[in-house]
Amino acid sequence: MEEDRKPEPGNQFKTVGLILACVLAGIVAVALGFMLADALILYAYESSGGQPMLYVMERVEPGENVVVRLTEKDFVDHPALDAVIRGEERNPSAWEWGSSDRRFIGGANVSYAESRALQDAYGPDREAWVHPHLEYEGAYYMVVTTWP
Amino acid sequence: MESGNNKRMIAVGVAAVIGVVLLVVTVVLVYTALVALITGIDGLPQELTVEVVGEEDLQNAPAIHLTDRDLKQHPVLASAIREANSNPNMPKYASVPMTGVECLVLTESCGVYTKGAPYLEYDGVYYATRVLLH
Numbered sequence: 105m106e107e108d109r110k111p112e113p114g115n116q117f118k119t120v121g122l123i124l125a126c127v128l129a130g131i132v133a134v135a136l137g138f139m140l141a142d143a144l145i146l147y148a149y150e151s152s153g154g155q156p157m158l159y160v161m162e163r164v165e166p167g168e169n170v171v172v173r174l175t176e177k178d179f180v181d182h183p184a185l186d187a188v189i190r191g192e193e194r195n196p197s198a199w200e201w202g203s204s205d206r207r208f209i210g211g212a213n214v215s216y217a218e219s220r221a222l223q224d225a226y227g228p229d230r231e232a233w234v235h236p237h238l239e240y241e242g243a244y245y246m247v248v249t250t251w252p
Numbered sequence: 253m254e255s256g257n258n259k260r261m262i263a264v265g266v267a268a269v270i271g272v273v274l275l276v277v278t279v280v281l282v283y284t285a286l287v288a289l290i291t292g293i294d295g296l297p298q299e300l301t302v303e304v305v306g307e308e309d310l311q312n313a314p315a316i317h318l319t320d321r322d323l324k325q326h327p328v329l330a331s332a333i334r335e336a337n338s339n340p341n342m343p344k345y346a347s348v349p350m351t352g353v354e355c356l357v358l359t360e361s362c363g364v365y366t367k368g369a370p371y372l373e374y375d376g377v378y379y380a381t382r383v384l385l386h
Binding site for chain 1: 264268271272273275276277278279280281283284287316321322325326327351353354356357360361362
């Protein structure tokens with residue numbers, strides 16, 4: 105009678121396999137959910153008619169902030185950044201070094217996806233809130249983006 | 253016996269599929285709701301007000317001459333100027349909402365949020381600007 109109650113080894117494997125499959129399916133479902141939600145959000149914003157912008161400001165000195173040296177790869181990956189820093193969208197304001205040691209350098213229309221990519225690559229660190237300063241040919245730049 | 257096992261397996265499979273679909277839908281809903289809440293937060297709501305002023309009111313105050321490219325790069329300013337010009341009231345003015353980032357950028361480019369903000373001139377018309385915080 106005692107031996108009858110022992111679960112069969114085959115059944116134990118089946119149970120473990122089922123639990124593992126459920127865990128795996130759960131992980132895949134959560135990942136899929138995030139991807140789907142992300143795509144939906146981007147699609148909704150891109151169809152909203154809003155116009156996100158990329159703005160670049162120049163600073164005299166980077167101060168204590170992290171300095172990131174811009175390379176050709178950055179400009180290839182982000183053509184809008186290229187256009188503002190060294191292209192046709194460079195349009196330094198007449199309000200030279202206005203209220204502080206910053207000045208506006210230029211801006212460009214970007215897509216929502218590009219706005220997010222620029223924010224992720226060059227925006228402030230979300231924990232320390234340190235704004236990286238991009239160095240190119242001896243000048244220091246800050247990138248800000250809008251998400252209307 | 254075999255048929256019972258098969259039925260049980262089918263029931264477990266259907267339940268698993270429903271579970272996965274529900275999980276995906278829950279993640280999508282929660283994530284989109286959170287993003288909608290977070291993206292709405294961008295500091296205090298602000299408004300840019302522009303008012304048409306006569307050239308005689310300038311009294312040698314500094315003025316920044318705006319080009320078409322400036323307005324293309326500052327859609328908020330373009331929209332405020334457009335609305336002010338279409339306002340039938342006198343004096344002509346308009347207020348448009350803007351985000352903290354747009355305020356920062358306009359301050360660095362045109363000094364809108366500074367003491368003694370310069371006048372802005374576009375197409376021969378002069379504008380005084382003001383930033384309102386709510």
